[in-house]
Amino acid sequence: MDRNKILYYGSTGLLTLIMGGSAIMYFFNYEEVQAVFTSLGFPTFLIYPLAIAKLLGLIAVWTRKSQVLMDWAYAGFFFDALIAASAHMVAGDDNQYPAMVAILLVFISYRSGKILFHS
Numbered sequence: 001m002d003r004n005k006i007l008y009y010g011s012t013g014l015l016t017l018i019m020g021g022s023a024i025m026y027f028f029n030y031e032e033v034q035a036v037f038t039s040l041g042f043p044t045f046l047i048y049p050l051a052i053a054k055l056l057g058l059i060a061v062w063t064r065k066s067q068v069l070m071d072w073a074y075a076g077f078f079f080d081a082l083i084a085a086s087a088h089m090v091a092g093d094d095n096q097y098p099a100m101v102a103i104l105l106v107f108i109s110y111r112s113g114k115i116l117f118h119s
Helices: 004-026 029-040 043-063 069-091 097-117
Strands: none
Touching: 004 029, 004 043, 004 069, 004 097, 029 043, 029 069, 043 069, 069 097
């Protein structure tokens, strides 16, 4: 198998686990997520829209129907993970590592996808 295919599908799959997993948690474990958002100083009204945006972003990345939507999805994932990592670092709760991994996966998935699909 081609190295770029392995990088793309591996990183995109792991990114899907992180973003999709968090979106599902936002829906099914709302009280815990609400407590975390509150402790980090984020408004809780963002929980459901953020979960929906993550799921729509994953659809955009996997279907590759629109370059513009896909680019926006990757940008959204990057800023979501960057803000999450920063908030956890400031809070000092040592929960920034999944977000830092997500940032790395965003870059690997985006770049290897560009090479693989010649976009």
